[in-house]
Amino acid sequence: MVPAIFQRQPRYVWFTALVVLATIFLLALSHSPFRPPFYFSPRTDGELQALIAQSELVYKQLLLQRKDFITKFGPTPDKISMFPRMQEYTVWDFFPAAFNCPHEISRIGRLGEGGKWVCGLSRIQDKQDCVVYSFGISHESSFEAEILSRTKGCKIYGYDFTVDGFGPEITSGVKDRTHFEKWGVAGVDAHGKNDETKMYTLLSLMALNGHKYIDILKMDVEGAEFDALGTVFKEFIDANEPLPFGQLQLEIHTGSKHFEWYLGWWETLERAGLRPFWTEPNLVFLNYLEHVPPELAEYSFLNIRGENDLISSTHRSTRNSMGWEAIRV
Missing domain, CATH: 3.40.50 (Rossmann fold)
Incomplete structure (x- = not known):
């Protein structure tokens, strides 16, 4: 039966398999002290x-x-x-x-x-x-x-x-x-x-x-x-x-x-x-x-002032180039 289903609905079978594997991984991870790193696309x-x-x-x-x-x-x-x-x-x-x-x-x-x-x-x-x-x-x-x-x-x-x-x-x-x-x-x-x-x-x-x-x-x-x-x-x-x-x-x-x-x-x-x-x-x-x-x-x-990994991708001083001034109150 599985080969027949695979032949008729291969995308569905692959999707189901991925969901099952992902669920197993997340369940294992929830019981582990390890936390994987997260990688995000860098901003310019x-x-x-x-x-x-x-x-x-x-x-x-x-x-x-x-x-x-x-x-x-x-x-x-x-x-x-x-x-x-x-x-x-x-x-x-x-x-x-x-x-x-x-x-x-x-x-x-x-x-x-x-x-x-x-x-x-x-x-x-x-x-x-x-x-x-x-x-x-x-x-x-x-x-x-x-x-x-x-x-x-x-x-x-x-x-x-x-x-x-x-x-x-x-x-x-x-x-x-x-x-x-x-x-x-x-x-x-x-x-x-x-x-x-x-x-x-x-x-x-x-x-x-x-x-x-x-x-x-x-x-x-x-x-x-x-x-x-x-x-x-x-x-x-x-x-x-x-x-x-x-x-x-x-x-x-x-x-x-x-x-x-x-x-x-x-x-x-x-x-x-x-x-x-x-x-x-x-x-x-x-x-x-x-x-x-x-x-x-x-x-x-x-x-939001100065050289800072959170506000600059090139790690250069941005104090005078960010286009704003500190709030005056």
């Missing part, structure tokens, strides 16, 4: 510039909407509450992830706490001098482990003064591509002999490691992100230089911050060239604490 510089310029226009429209939103509920920033009762907004509604990553977006690491959304991992999966910084390890390293499994040359530099090393997800097979120090990141250096907890600025760590550029910067440091990043923003904005990293995965902890202050910090982030392309509220901590507002949110940012 012209295509990237057009996509990013279009996204920038959309984002500038968002800024106008933000001003109207503040006027509606303020009418000035000092009158806006972060998490008001009986109102139609929270602070996160003023800062949506309205920018489009011009490449694939993939979840790296586990679902829930620990994983991050990354733009264009395929752009660096074959890069031999790829550098990843990870601040805030805790006891879970699925993000770092998957970065290592999905790339050929990425090295991860981890820092966390609350633990002694990476989590169990970092196995012996990839450990040689990791570096860990029990240090923290801050807005100022404090790592003298009398400092029990060693704190470094991001730029000090980069100088110590001999790095001028970071491909992926991940930061989950329980509120220290404001000072740690604020120092970097100021230095590079004042020098009119692009930030020294391609993208940022950041958990933001608003805590006791006031809206007017937070708006100013966010606008500094925008002036530095960062654009949010993904966000999700972190609601897990609400499972542990009762009667608290959703003060934590995960954001992923793309750096």
